Amino acid sequence: MIKNFRVFEAALFLLICLLANIAFAQTKEPKYIMVIHGGAGTLTRKNMSAEKEAAYRAALTLALQTGYNAIKSGKPSLDAVEATIHTLEDNPLFNAGKGAVFTHEGRNEMDAAIMDGKTLKAGAVAGVTVIKNPISAARAVMEKSEHVMMAGPGAEAFARQAGLTIVNPKYFYTKERWDGLQKALREDSVKAVLDHGSKKSMLLGTLNRDNKFGTVGAVALDLAGNLAAGTSTGGMTNKKYGRIGDSPIIGAGTYANNATAGISCTGWGEFYIRNVVAYDISAMMEYKHMTVADAAHAAIGKVGAMGGDGGLIALDARGHMAMPFNTEGMYRGTVTEDGKIEVFIFKKD
Amino acid sequence: MIKNFRVFEAALFLLICLLANIAFAQTKEPKYIMVIHGGAGTLTRKNMSAEKEAAYRAALTLALQTGYNAIKSGKPSLDAVEATIHTLEDNPLFNAGKGAVFTHEGRNEMDAAIMDGKTLKAGAVAGVTVIKNPISAARAVMEKSEHVMMAGPGAEAFARQAGLTIVNPKYFYTKERWDGLQKALREDSVKAVLDHGSKKSMLLGTLNRDNKFGTVGAVALDLAGNLAAGTSTGGMTNKKYGRIGDSPIIGAGTYANNATAGISCTGWGEFYIRNVVAYDISAMMEYKHMTVADAAHAAIGKVGAMGGDGGLIALDARGHMAMPFNTEGMYRGTVTEDGKIEVFIFKKD
Numbered sequence: 199m200i201k202n203f204r205v206f207e208a209a210l211f212l213l214i215c216l217l218a219n220i221a222f223a224q225t226k227e228p229k230y231i232m233v234i235h236g237g238a239g240t241l242t243r244k245n246m247s248a249e250k251e252a253a254y255r256a257a258l259t260l261a262l263q264t265g266y267n268a269i270k271s272g273k274p275s276l277d278a279v280e281a282t283i284h285t286l287e288d289n290p291l292f293n294a295g296k297g298a299v300f301t302h303e304g305r306n307e308m309d310a311a312i313m314d315g316k317t318l319k320a321g322a323v324a325g326v327t328v329i330k331n332p333i334s335a336a337r338a339v340m341e342k343s344e345h346v347m348m349a350g351p352g353a354e355a356f357a358r359q360a361g362l363t364i365v366n367p368k369y370f371y372t373k374e375r376w377d378g379l380q381k382a383l384r385e386d387s388v389k390a391v392l393d394h395g396s397k398k399s400m401l402l403g404t405l406n407r408d409n410k411f412g413t414v415g416a417v418a419l420d421l422a423g424n425l426a427a428g429t430s431t432g433g434m435t436n437k438k439y440g441r442i443g444d445s446p447i448i449g450a451g452t453y454a455n456n457a458t459a460g461i462s463c464t465g466w467g468e469f470y471i472r473n474v475v476a477y478d479i480s481a482m483m484e485y486k487h488m489t490v491a492d493a494a495h496a497a498i499g500k501v502g503a504m505g506g507d508g509g510l511i512a513l514d515a516r517g518h519m520a521m522p523f524n525t526e527g528m529y530r531g532t533v534t535e536d537g538k539i540e541v542f543i544f545k546k547d
Numbered sequence: 548m549i550k551n552f553r554v555f556e557a558a559l560f561l562l563i564c565l566l567a568n569i570a571f572a573q574t575k576e577p578k579y580i581m582v583i584h585g586g587a588g589t590l591t592r593k594n595m596s597a598e599k600e601a602a603y604r605a606a607l608t609l610a611l612q613t614g615y616n617a618i619k620s621g622k623p624s625l626d627a628v629e630a631t632i633h634t635l636e637d638n639p640l641f642n643a644g645k646g647a648v649f650t651h652e653g654r655n656e657m658d659a660a661i662m663d664g665k666t667l668k669a670g671a672v673a674g675v676t677v678i679k680n681p682i683s684a685a686r687a688v689m690e691k692s693e694h695v696m697m698a699g700p701g702a703e704a705f706a707r708q709a710g711l712t713i714v715n716p717k718y719f720y721t722k723e724r725w726d727g728l729q730k731a732l733r734e735d736s737v738k739a740v741l742d743h744g745s746k747k748s749m750l751l752g753t754l755n756r757d758n759k760f761g762t763v764g765a766v767a768l769d770l771a772g773n774l775a776a777g778t779s780t781g782g783m784t785n786k787k788y789g790r791i792g793d794s795p796i797i798g799a800g801t802y803a804n805n806a807t808a809g810i811s812c813t814g815w816g817e818f819y820i821r822n823v824v825a826y827d828i829s830a831m832m833e834y835k836h837m838t839v840a841d842a843a844h845a846a847i848g849k850v851g852a853m854g855g856d857g858g859l860i861a862l863d864a865r866g867h868m869a870m871p872f873n874t875e876g877m878y879r880g881t882v883t884e885d886g887k888i889e890v891f892i893f894k895k896d
Contacts, residue, residue: 318821318853324791325698345790346820349674349698352789440701441694442673449798449823471695472667474798474826481827485834504667 228534229517231419232265234258234282236292237412238464238509241527243544251543254291258531258541261285265418266533275418275426275460276314276337283310283333283428286414290372292529293412295331298370298432300379306370308432309446310336315425315454315515322446323357324349327370330363333430336446338362346448375435382436413445415462417454417513425515427452427460427476434467443467449477456515458483459490465508465525469501479512494520577883578866580768581614583607583631585641586761587813587858590876592893600892603640607880607890610634614767615882624767624775624809625663625686632659632682632777635763639721641878642761644680647719647781649728655719657781658795659685664774664803664864671795672706673698676719679712682779685795687711695797724784731785762794764811766803766862774864776801776809776825783816792816798826805864807832808839813877814857818850828861843869 265282287295298306310332311322321340329335338360339348348356358364413431429452431445444451444467453476454460461476475497482493494512502524509523521530531541614631636644647655659681660671670689678684687709688697697705762780778801780794793800793816802825803809810825824846831842843861851873858872870879880890
């Protein structure tokens with residue numbers, strides 16, 4: 199009798215272990231291998247047509263599929279990030295490459311950065327106007343020069359020497375972005391009338407929150423366990439004075455370190471620079487042992503507390519990710535190691 | 548008898564307390580209110596004439612006296628940093644403002660940044676060629692625009708509107724710097740012959756370690772307890788491709804936060820960008836509760852481990868400072884709240 203009871207006890211114990219294991223397997227977090235964003239802003243369901251929404255979802259899906267294919271075929275995360283961002287740069291829906299917004303002078307001036315989490319090497323370009331894919335120029339700066347950051351005509355001369363595709367600046371023209379500039383210019387002149395007599399406001403320029411968003415970015419984790427992060431942007435509509443935002447600044451808009459995470463930011467760049475947001479996430483993970491999700495949320499919290507808005511994506515070397523934002527929405531998506539793609543636009547998607 | 552013994556005991560105790568107090572007062576760390584640097588590099592006693600050494604020591608002393616006077620008269624740390632850096636920018640001995648080195652094309656392209664530790668506001672300019680005092684342009688970006696960073700002709704247009712002193716680019720010509728460029732160009736052509744047939748090396752550019760140094764910077768702590776940090780540089784001799792170094796990058800070459808420290812870096816900029824050095828010191832202080840000295844040394848250690856060299860200055864809100872470097876020397880100096888000025892050049896000064 200006692201013996202039978204012992205057998206029963208042992209069987210019950212094994213059964214409990216088995217059930218617990220199944221439950222654990224079912225709730226096990228998926229391993230993400232790529233996270234992307236296509237910009238944050240006042241994106242609400244009622245302000246977006248079904249057609250436009252479908253086009254964005256298709257573009258995000260294509261970008262993620264491209265990155266997934268690169269990683270699954272054994273390519274390094276840098277290749278996956280570059281190829282993924284190409285699809286977003288080549289699509290006029292996003293404010294990067296083809297689709298970049300216009301500056302005050304009616305030009306398209308683009309910025310991009312990329313970082314290798316294995317070596318902590320990085321490259322960036324700012325204010326480039328003739329390079330078809332600025333993310334590839336950033337990668338060339340990283341791999342084919344001693345430098346990290348190049349700007350303007352010098353960066354373009356370098357890109358030509360590095361063999362990148364150079365286009366006529368007209369390539370970047372899109373009617374939607376041109377109309378956006380005209381609208382911003384009209385608002386500027388209204389503002390100038392309202393501000394008549396105040397020299398300060400002339401210097402302060404346009405404060406149009408929606409002009410600041412639309413950057414694209416990707417973070418990838420390859421089969422060798424290496425992280426890479428990249429960001430590409432057309433900057434702000436009606437941008438003046440050669441303004442540089444956070445995207446091409448290593449530590450602010452872009453950062454990657456295998457020991458912590460890869461990060462790409464989008465939003466009101468000035469607040470991301472002042473908070474050194476991308477590196478701050480890495481620092482909180484390294485020095486305070488925070489998870490990538492906790493660190494990413496804390497970083498967005500700091501931006502918000504200072505009055506800034508936007509979002510970011512972060513992916514650590516174990517495949518945990520976070521995509522926090524404090525705007526109405528953010529174009530974003532993920533793909534797991536088993537190829538499951540998910541894309542989101544709104545807060546409650 | 549017992550009573551007398553008690554009195555003797557009490558007297559002995561008081562004497563010990565008094566002596567301990569004197570000893571404590573004597574070893575008490577001085578409270579620093581400003582730390583400056585004028586660049587790090589291969590500075591050795593045998594390579595420097597007595598005249599040149601005296602000129603550098605006089606210039607560093609003047610800079611510190613200027614900052615001290617500003618702080619003692621109750622001005623904010625931002626004013627002290629700006630006024631101090633003006634003296635260094637206006638002196639042809641330093642690679643900033645008058646005295647800036649020449650780019651490959653024979654131009655003087657300057658970068659500068661400033662940050663307010665109280666508000667975490669920041670401003671920076673990159674690649675400017677006609678602004679007499681780039682540090683003031685950085686401050687104007689911070690205070691008179693919505694932006695943090697501006698580059699090239701756009702930054703210059705803004706500086707004109709902000710009422711800054713604009714000069715003919717010839718103002719920045721100095722024979723010593725021009726000769727430095729000619730030397731670098733000759734070394735370039737020798738290198739080109741040696742590298743014949745390798746496209747890669749053409750893209751890699753000149754690797755002349757000594758061309759990278761000479762930035763100036765200051766960190767100040769004012770009577771209200773607020774920190775500010777600023778950095779100004781002429782960049783690299785024979786600089787190509789619109790390269791931007793760490794000086795104008797908030798988080799890399801310049802950072803200030805009352806909660807931690809103000810930091811200004813000098814050295815091989817690319818390594819400072821990749822390590823996000825200035826903000827990393829702040830992060831180690833905030834998240835790991837390290838002292839400013841420990842954090843500053845750890846940060847220079849990371850730069851060195853990666854193959855980079857240079858130095859930095861850091862000052863916390865309690866008046867503790869550090870001036871680590873891993874080069875042969877660094878032009879540097881400090882002033883305490885009681886006006887004691889010390890300047891140093893070599894490793895063992």
